[in-house]
Amino acid sequence: MPKSVAILGAGAWGTALATLAKTNSHKVSMWSRQGSQTLAEVVQGADIVLSAVSMKGVRSVTSQLQSLPVSPETIFVTATKGLDPQTTCTPSQIWQETFPNHAVVVLSGPNLSKEIQQELPAATVVASSVMAAAEFVQVVFSSDRFRVYTNYDILGVELxxxxxxxxxxxxxxxxxxxxxxxxxxxxxxxxxxxxxxxxxxxxxxxxxxxxxxxxxxxxxxxxxxxxxxxxxxxxxxxxxxxxxxxxxxxxxxxxxxxxxxxxxxxxxxxxxxxxxxxxxxxxxxxxxxxxxxxxxxxxxxxxx
Ligand SMILES: NC(=O)C1=CN([C@@H]2O[C@H](COP(=O)(O)OP(=O)(O)OC[C@H]3O[C@@H](n4cnc5c(N)ncnc54)[C@H](OP(=O)(O)O)[C@@H]3O)[C@@H](O)[C@H]2O)C=CC1
Ligand SMILES: O=C(CO)COP(=O)(O)O
Known part of the structure; x- marks a missing residue:
């Protein structure tokens, strides 16, 4: 069943992840500050909202999203690798604190985006305390060139x-x-x-x-x-x-x-x-x- 995947951040990693989801025939929409679609339009009805914005944009994106109607079933996936300079929080901690009632999944690596774009084989890890959410993301992104493992240790995978x-x-x-x-x-x-x-x-x-x-x-x-x-x-x-x-x-x-x-x-x-x-x-x-x-x-x- 094709799923609806909203990707926030159209940089190197967001674009590579969008390609992977599209290859699996999912409906992918992308948002970035330069894009033509609004954040509200992109996240509407999304099964997965995946953020690949850099660390400096995470707080601003989560707070913009907070004021929008997002389905309680939507899974948030964070692919950012950084730490918040003010609070030392990890990106997933910021997402979870902003959306306490949603499942949050970390997508980590090892994934150099240029190799993914060249269609070279790779593996990755998706981690969440809600295993059903991690498994959902695993199915959406897995393919013959992208092998996705799940893990419960969201903090360890992110760190x-x-x-x-x-x-x-x-x-x-x-x-x-x-x-x-x-x-x-x-x-x-x-x-x-x-x-x-x-x-x-x-x-x-x-x-x-x-x-x-x-x-x-x-x-x-x-x-x-x-x-x-x-x-x-x-x-x-x-x-x-x-x-x-x-x-x-x-x-x-x-x-x-x-x-x-x-x-x-x-x-x-x-x-x-x-x-x-x-x-x-x-x-x-x-x-x-x-x-x-x-x-x-x-x-x-x-x-x-
Ligand atoms: N590239 C890679 O191989 C991998 C990258 N990552 C991680 O993914 C994250 C993004 O990396 P990458 O795509 O390579 O970086 P890029 O510099 O290519 O892209 C960064 C993205 O973040 C967005 N952004 C930055 N600040 C803000 C903000 N204030 N509000 C909204 N959007 C913002 C940019 O938007 P705009 O275009 O509007 O400036 C852009 O879409 C990083 O944390 C990186 O560590 C993880 C695994 C692999
Ligand atoms: O995180 C990455 C590989 O997993 C990408 O590394 P760089 O951000 O140093 O390019």
Whole structure:
């Protein structure tokens, strides 16, 4: 049965997800600030309202939607990977707080939108505390080139996709400095430890970080020049300034903002996040890429 899918945000990811739903013969309508249709027209009668707006637009979009008549059966899906700088909330927490009576589903990754648009095979995870809603979204998007898994751990799935963006910046630096495979393996492994440390403290499940939305997305994003976050790190390593990079980058690199929120959290809660801290100092222009590397290498020695 074709379903009605409203996609909010016509950027790289919203457009790729729209293609996937259309390929499965669903009725897809899209809304963006530049589009001709109003938000009310696009969400009317939708079975699924999927948001792929960047973090900076999430609050504005949820509050615009709040004043519109949305069916109580509508499932909200969030595909944004970021943290709210004011409250440190995840996107799904904002959606759930705005629509407490609706099912909210997180769609995570590993999914580089350009590969999806090239029709390359991929897998993803949809997570919700309402399993029937996650299963509904799973059926809508699954195909022979997009394998969708469900998960109950909405926070863990969302944090995997969000926290790895910081590590992708670090991985870009690592490759831009040509530090080699040993260094990259060490960075990703210790990066995952850091993601687990903050994620579990936050309430996510440990095992989720070893699944597609954690380790999987970490591997995809930290090893692909298609990742905008990786590109930020790589370009910093080859001598560009953050302002120059952000002026030319195609699309959104959420890791820049996420790093700031995480450093704030790690200080408040006294959780050591040494890689995140060095990424933060690098983004602030307080250290060079080589100095950040040395700071990490010369930390106190300790057991693994
Ligand atoms: N691209 C990818 O491979 C993947 C991206 N993601 C995540 O999806 C999100 C979007 O990424 P992506 O599509 O690549 O980014 P883009 O920069 O290509 O698109 C961002 C979208 O957000 C919209 N937007 C930004 N601010 C607002 C606002 N205040 N109100 C309404 N809409 C707004 C933009 O609208 P407008 O065009 O009007 O500016 C645009 O449609 C990010 O959080 C990203 O991390 C997740 C997985 C994969
Ligand atoms: O989240 C992504 C892959 O799952 C996309 O990564 P970038 O946002 O760094 O391009």
């Amino acid at each position: 995997g996709g969000t926290l790895k963006n910081v590590m992708a910046i670090a991985a870009g630096v690592c490759d831009g400095l040509h530090l080699g495979t040993n260094a990259k393996a060490a960075l990703l492994t210790r990066g995952l430890t850091e993601m687990v440390r903050i994620g579990v403290h936050w309430g996510a499940k440990l095992e989720t970080f070893y699944g597609l939305s954690g380790l999987g997305d970490l591997l995809a994003t930290c090893n692909s020049p298609l990742s905008r976050n990786y590109q930020v790190g790589y370009q910093l390593a080859v001598g560009q300034t953050l302002a120059e990079i952000l002026a030319h980058i195609e699309g959104t690199a959420e890791g820049v903002n996420t790093t700031q929120v995480l450093v704030q959290l790690s200080k408040q809660q006294n959780i050591p996040m040494p890689i995140t801290e060095q990424v933060h100092r690098l983004l602030q222009g307080e250290v060079t890429p080589r100095q950040a590397l040395l700071e990490l290498m010369l930390r106190d020695i300790k057991p693994e």
